[in-house]
Amino acid sequence: MQRINSKVRPIGIHDCQKGCSMVWETVIGLEIHSQLKTKSKIFSGASTAFGATPNSQACAVDLGLPGVLPVLNKEVVKMAVTFGLAIDAKINKRSIFARKNYFYPDLPKGYQISQFELPIVGEGEIEISTGDGKVKKVGITRAHLEEDAGKSIHDLYDDYTAVDLNRAGTPLLEIVSDPDMSSAKEAVAYAKKIHALVQYIGICDGNMQEGSFRCDANVSIRKQGAEKLGTRAELKNINSFKFLEKAINLEVERQQDILEEGGSVVQETRLYDAVKNETRSMRSKEEANDYRYFPDPDLLPVDIDDELLEQIRSNLPELPTEKKQRFINDLGLSDYDAEVLTSQKAVADYFEAMLDVGADSKLSANWVMGELSAVLKKNQTDIENCPVSAQAFAELVMRIADDTISGKIAKDVFKAMWQGEGSADEIINSKGLKQMTDSGAIEGIIEKIIANNSAQVEQYKGGNTKLLGFFVGQVMKATQGKANPKQVNQLLNEKLS
Amino acid sequence: MSLSEQQVKEIAYLARLSVDDGEVEQTTAELNNILDLMADLAKIDTQGVSPMSHPLNMSQRLREDEVSEIDQSQEFQAIAPQTGKNHFLVPTVIE
Numbered sequence: 334m335q336r337i338n339s340k341v342r343p344i345g346i347h348d349c350q351k352g353c354s355m356v357w358e359t360v361i362g363l364e365i366h367s368q369l370k371t372k373s374k375i376f377s378g379a380s381t382a383f384g385a386t387p388n389s390q391a392c393a394v395d396l397g398l399p400g401v402l403p404v405l406n407k408e409v410v411k412m413a414v415t416f417g418l419a420i421d422a423k424i425n426k427r428s429i430f431a432r433k434n435y436f437y438p439d440l441p442k443g444y445q446i447s448q449f450e451l452p453i454v455g456e457g458e459i460e461i462s463t464g465d466g467k468v469k470k471v472g473i474t475r476a477h478l479e480e481d482a483g484k485s486i487h488d489l490y491d492d493y494t495a496v497d498l499n500r501a502g503t504p505l506l507e508i509v510s511d512p513d514m515s516s517a518k519e520a521v522a523y524a525k526k527i528h529a530l531v532q533y534i535g536i537c538d539g540n541m542q543e544g545s546f547r548c549d550a551n552v553s554i555r556k557q558g559a560e561k562l563g564t565r566a567e568l569k570n571i572n573s574f575k576f577l578e579k580a581i582n583l584e585v586e587r588q589q590d591i592l593e594e595g596g597s598v599v600q601e602t603r604l605y606d607a608v609k610n611e612t613r614s615m616r617s618k619e620e621a622n623d624y625r626y627f628p629d630p631d632l633l634p635v636d637i638d639d640e641l642l643e644q645i646r647s648n649l650p651e652l653p654t655e656k657k658q659r660f661i662n663d664l665g666l667s668d669y670d671a672e673v674l675t676s677q678k679a680v681a682d683y684f685e686a687m688l689d690v691g692a693d694s695k696l697s698a699n700w701v702m703g704e705l706s707a708v709l710k711k712n713q714t715d716i717e718n719c720p721v722s723a724q725a726f727a728e729l730v731m732r733i734a735d736d737t738i739s740g741k742i743a744k745d746v747f748k749a750m751w752q753g754e755g756s757a758d759e760i761i762n763s764k765g766l767k768q769m770t771d772s773g774a775i776e777g778i779i780e781k782i783i784a785n786n787s788a789q790v791e792q793y794k795g796g797n798t799k800l801l802g803f804f805v806g807q808v809m810k811a812t813q814g815k816a817n818p819k820q821v822n823q824l825l826n827e828k829l830s
Numbered sequence: 831m832s833l834s835e836q837q838v839k840e841i842a843y844l845a846r847l848s849v850d851d852g853e854v855e856q857t858t859a860e861l862n863n864i865l866d867l868m869a870d871l872a873k874i875d876t877q878g879v880s881p882m883s884h885p886l887n888m889s890q891r892l893r894e895d896e897v898s899e900i901d902q903s904q905e906f907q908a909i910a911p912q913t914g915k916n917h918f919l920v921p922t923v924i925e
Contacts, residue, residue: 633891
């Protein structure tokens with residue numbers, strides 16, 4: 334396995350006081366909590382919809398009132414197995430639920446129902462690109478089912494903490510990686526890969542702002558080549574990929590400073606503060622870090638029979654890697670283009686919707702990855718919130734393909750579409766942007782330009798062929814960019830020879 | 831294996847059980863008796879016997895993913911010690 338140094342500081346090389354230099358190696362493992370996209374909770378029939386009135390979706394089971402019993406949601410089991418199959422993991426045909434005991438106001442029962450000894454999904458792996466064109470395999474230790482806790486709100490009252498238990502009992506799939514990543518960049522690449530996968534297979538909406546997809550990072554460093562792992566810190570409260578990278582880099586830097594000053598890293602949970610851009614020690618739950626797991630007597634072992642397994646396997650949607658391969662094989666896209674277009678489900682869906690309308694695949698790929706993503710980025714939005722639909726964008730691309738407009742004009746048309754000025758055809762017609770294809774008219778313009786620029790014509794004929802660009806520019810200026818550049822070039826070559 | 835009085839105090843704290851100093855000695859002795867019984871059980875040869883996680887030899891029944899609960903928050907909040915703005919209120923928890 335290839336090791337890449339953290340880029341926190343120049344290749345992680347430091348001069349310690351004694352004048353020697355130390356090279357540190359970063360080791361990262363991620364725990365990803367992926368909220369499963371079910372209608373009801375994992376153990377109760379309460380709704381999981383986001384944003385409801387506080388506590389309106391917390392039923393007696395979620396509140397842990399006496400006399401209630403949890404009953405497992407079938408969809409949750411199916412979703413976990415779907416994930417397991419997607420990463421080619423071992424599916425444990427018998428898994429058990431356990432109680433993880435701790436006290437916190439947003440955990441009404443005093444324990445979280447989770448899985449400990451026998452998780453539903455065992456070992457698997459996933460491939461990530463490390464950025465330099467290399468592919469690295471990241472092991473997945475396990476993925477287990479558990480219920481989410483409620484939310485504590487600290488700023489609603491001065492003298493109280495307010496508790497909203499709507500989230501309590503929401504199904505989570507916790508995906509635990511092996512400590513296989515060796516830089517913040519790799520950790521982000523892995524997290525993005527899982528993020529895309531859970532959306533592809535339809536088990537999670539991936540909404541990080543709403544907390545549907547959360548990452549905790551276990552970070553430690555050790556001297557390059559050392560066998561033993563260093564003491565790790567667990568980073569929590571990371572709700573974007575950007576923060577994941579920042580938090581890890583900050584933590585690596587902090588641990589390097591401690592170790593190089595001769596100190597030792599304490600195993601603890603640290604909270605990432607995006608505002609202050611720092612990690613800080615959380616309430617020291619280390620003394621209470623004994624969760625005393627035991628099998629939950631309220632729940633029987635979960636058995637997955639072959640019939641269910643086969644049913645899930647046969648309904649498995651196209652996976653990102655399969656889609657990528659299909660884009661390469663059937664559409665003739667390059668490996669790079671196929672990778673970019675399939676890295677997010679929403680982008681792949683948009684692209685495929687364009688093809689459905691009849692747009693050319695390569696031209697569509699170029700325009701999605703080029704102009705569209707540039708404008709989305711500039712407007713700080715994403716493809717899911719794009720004001721121009723895939724069908725409308727396809728129409729624009731088709732007008733380039735059939736020579737109605739040039740690529741340059743298309744950018745202006747796209748700007749107008751973005752502003753809501755109408756469809757591509759409407760804008761082309763109302764603004765009179767249709768490309769001039771009447772060669773007689775273009776010829777007339779060219780003749781005029783040649784007549785007015787005799788000095789340049791002399792130079793061009795004298796061998797300064799770079800001046801062709803000057804003539805093209807003049808023609809474009811005279812036609813307000815509406816002449817077909819291909820045609821202009823061709824005609825100019827004829828007239829100037 | 832046997833527990834010390836200190837360990838019993840720690841376990842009681844984790845479970846938020848109040849065990850008075852006067853009760854520690856007796857509680858420790860009782861717990862150690864249970865552990866001795868476990869140690870006897872552990873002597874039994876269980877080679878080839880698969881571990882049980884539940885006394886019933888059955889599988890978990892699964893329910894369909896349907897919302898069946900209605901909003902009963904008013905009733906639930908009525909039995910809580912303190913509520914406000916649809917929330918349950920507890921003494922301030924400092925993160």
